[in-house]
Amino acid sequence: MTSTGQEKTMDADLDFNGKTILVTGSGRNIGRAIISEFASRGANVVINARDTETDREEAEAVRAEAEKHGVGALVVLGNAADRATVERLRTESERAFTRVDMYVSNAMHRMYRESFFDTTDDDWNYYLNQQLTASWYLAKAFVPGMQDAGWGRIIHMNGPNAWTGSWAAIPIASGKAGLHALTKSLASGLSQYGITVNDVNPGYVDVVRDSGLDDSAGMRERAAQAMAIKRVISPEEIAWTCAYLCSPRSGAVTGTVIDVDGGRPAAH
Template identity: 80%
Template sequence: MDTDLDYTGKTVLVTGSGRNIGRAIILEFAARGANVVINARDTASDRNEAEAVKAEAEQHGASALVVLGDAAEPATVAALKAESERRFGHLDIYVSNANARMYRDSFFDTTDEDWHRYLNQQLTASWYLAKAFVPGMRDAGWGRIIHMNGPNAWTGSWAAIPMAAGKGGLHTLTKSLASGLGRYGITVNDINPGFVEVARDSNLDTSADTRTAFADAMAIKRPIRPEEIAWTCAYLCSPRAGAVTGTVINVDGGTAAAH
C-alpha cells in the first residue's frame, strides 16, 4: 500500500502547468518520483514561469522537460508527443489543464470567433491530446487521463456560453473515452475545482469583497489551495482509483452543501 502513490518511472504531462493548478500538479508528481512534462504558452512570461517550475521539479529529483505552445494547436500537441517520447520513451498520464483567459460576455455580444476560440481551448485541445497519447497507453495496457473541468459544464453560463459549452462537451468526452478505454487499463475522469486561490488574469475581479463572496459560497469558507487539486490528481492516477472512471470529482469546498 505504501507504494500506491509512488510514480517512479511514470511520465506525466500537464498542459498549462507554468502556474497555479498546473504547477501544483507537476510538483506533486515530481515529488512522487515521476518524470514531468511542463507545458505553457510560448510567450516571454509563460516561458519564464515554465522554466521556474522545471527548476522546482528538479529540486525534487525529477527529470523535467518544458514544451512550449498552445495545447489547442495540433502542432503543439505533436511537439509534446515527439519531445516527451524522445526524452522519456512513453507517456503514462496526462492532465488536460490548459485554460483560456476567462470569458465574460452575453450571447448577443459573443462572436463566432469567440465561440471557436473557447470551444477549441476547452474541448478540442483534449481531443488532440487523446488522439496523440491514448494509442500508446492502450498498447502499454495502462494509462490515466484527467480533464480539468468546471461548474459551468453542469450549470451553463449566460455570461460565458462558449466556455460553458466547451466544458459540457469535455465531460461528455470524458465519459465517452472512459466507456471504451477501461478494457485497456485506462481511466478517464474530470476534476471540478471550486474557487481556487491562484494568480489570476487582470480582467478578473479579484477584489477582497469578490474573493470573500466566492469563499462564503463554499462550506469550508476559504479558497481551495492548488495543492488540494494536485492531491486529488495523485489519487486518481494511483492503483487505489483503478475502478474510478468516467466520473467527476468535485473539489469545490462544498459549494452545493453551503446552500
C-alpha cells in the first residue's frame, strides 16, 4: 500500500534525527523503553542509572541496544538527586552531542509503605529529593541550552498520588504534588522559548520491581481489574506517549498531565 502525504508528514514529525534525549533512571523498565523508542527514531540518547554493578550492567545493555539503531549513546552513572551527578550529565552530554534537546525526569525510587507515624525525617528528605529536587537540578542544568536553541521538551514522570495523597506513602505523594507544581511553573515561563513541560502519569506498569510488595497477594491482577482495559500497561506504551509529547505536533500541549493509566478514574 502506498503511503499518503499525511502519513509521511506524521512519520517526519516523529523523526528525532539530530536531537538528543536524556532519560534518568533508564537502565530498566519505563526509562529503558523510552531510550529504545527514541533511539529507533534517530535520537542520540543519554542513559542514566545508579552507580552499582547491576545498574552499570543494565545501562551498558541499554547502550548496546540503542547503538544498533546507528545513534550515539552515552552512559552517565549516578543519582540524579545529587547535583554533582546532574552537572556531569550536562558536561558529558554537551561534550558528546553539543546539547540535550529533550529530557525525561524518570529516576525511580525504592518501594515505600509506611504510615505518618513511622515516616522519618530521612524518609521525607529522600523521597522529596528523588522526585522533586532531582527535577529541579535537571531544569537548572538543561533549560539554558534549550532556551538558546529556541526549542525543548521536558517530561516529568509523575503519578496519581500527587492528587489523591497517600497515608502509606506521604513523602512520595508530597514529592509528586510538588513535581506537578514545578511542571506548571516551568511551563508558564518557558513556553515563550519553544519549550514545553508536561507530566506523564502511568498506571500500573508491567515492570521489574526491587521489592516484591506490589506483586504480593495478587496485586498485579487486582491492579489490572481496576483499569478499564483489564490489563497492566506496558513500558512501551509510556514511551510512545513521551514520543508524542516530544514531537512538533505537541507544541500546544504544556503544563498539563497525560494519564496513561488504562482508564482508571481521573485523580485531577
